[in-house]
Amino acid sequence: MTTAENKAIVRVYFDKMTSGAVDLPDLLADDVTWWVPPSSKLGGTHEGKAAVLELMGSGVDLYDADTPLDVEIEQMVAEDDWVTVQTTITGKTARGEDYRNHYHFAFQLRDGKIVLVKEYVDTLYAEQKLFG
Numbered sequence: 001m002t003t004a005e006n007k008a009i010v011r012v013y014f015d016k017m018t019s020g021a022v023d024l025p026d027l028l029a030d031d032v033t034w035w036v037p038p039s040s041k042l043g044g045t046h047e048g049k050a051a052v053l054e055l056m057g058s059g060v061d062l063y064d065a066d067t068p069l070d071v072e073i074e075q076m077v078a079e080d081d082w083v084t085v086q087t088t089i090t091g092k093t094a095r096g097e098d099y100r101n102h103y104h105f106a107f108q109l110r111d112g113k114i115v116l117v118k119e120y121v122d123t124l125y126a127e128q129k130l131f132g
Helices: 003-019 049-060 123-131
Strands: 028-036 044-047 070-079 082-092 098-110 113-121
Touching: 003 070, 003 082, 003 098, 003 113, 028 049, 044 049, 098 123
Parallel strands: 028 113
Antiparallel strands: 028 044, 070 082, 082 098, 098 113
């Protein structure tokens, strides 16, 4: 895959994530790994599609279901099979509080599928807003 094709897949991922598309799992390789900073309540290494989908599902209830999340892609850079993305994600917490956090994702792709994600986030802010 070209870097442009890999970037397009990552853009589709964010589109499907924000719209709640049921076919989002189709973008993930069966052996996908997702890493979240260990200081997060959802932190650690989640290995395999089932574990990654469980991670994603566990985050859904942290946000107000009636307020769609807005993902502002500030920068996307690709080289070889890696795509990195700086984003700001805005929404409402399940308690109705405003949420605006800054993220950096590093995606590795193979054969048009996401195989590895490293998610960097302001964990203190997320802890206070989502779990506090």
